[in-house]
Amino acid sequence: MPRRYLEPLPGGASRLILREGTRVLEDRVVTQVPAAWAALAAACEAAPAPILPGLPADRPLVMGVINVTPDSFSDGGDHFRPEDAIAAGEAMVDAGADILDIGGESTRPGAERIPPAEEIGRIVPVVAALARRAPVSVDTRNAATMQAALAAGARIVNDVSGLAHDPAAAGVIADAGCPVVLMHMRGTPATMNALATYDDVALDVHDELADRLAAAEQAGIARGRIILDPGLGFAKTAEHNLELLRRLRLFRGFGRPLLVGASRKRFIGHYGGAPDPKARLPGSLAAALWAAINGASILRVHDVAETVQALRVWRAIAGG
16 A cells, blocks of 8 residues: 655745655655645644653753663763763753663674573662662663563663664563664664665655554554654764755654764764864754754763753744
């Protein structure tokens, strides 16, 4: 059955696309959306519901990244000791982070898996300590780690595999009734770079996210608990990442909050001339503001204080 896509464009126009498989049947720009496309238009225009009770829904949320790992791409080893990770999380909350995203397994390109027991040992003390200060998201693909982190106080699960890695993961989320981030990725961190081939990256990622969303709902996860992430840097080239950001409004048709994680990624360094990930703050802020303007509900970032300041100035200029 053909799939419909509605992409809001600057100035109030909309791009309507009808595709069957990879064959485009219709692609046109309109100033008035036809009745058959009205539901998609309404979803694009609707304000997202709060992610969690008590979190604001009238502005993008800032999610601070804490990697309790020795080998993450930009900060591996910085927060490997629990006391360092906890101190970093405390500083992020003081700087304005709305959510802390804590992970114990690197998912950088080429990264190897670690046993869930090792991942759990790394993150549970950090989750337990920081859950007293702010809502905590656990960044994991493993059901056992999800269970342990939720028991320690985490309130959100962020799965880079979109619940495709561990067959038990969807059941954990359904039973917990917690919000979950379904991110788009092909393959695994070890294989994903070889799978970055698309007919139309925005439409293909959209379709694959739609499949993960349907699978999550089939597993008993309420649609209202689901957050979607196009997965910048995961089975994507630098140009793919730019195209996904350019067309981010397309994903608003799901009617779900969007998470965007561009912070310090390789494409920022590629286009910004910054080989060192820690020198990519200006480019990361540019991508974060673009994502916020185009509908992101959550910005996953390493540099919390700077992102919070940039968002405050942008909102002041915009009159919000």
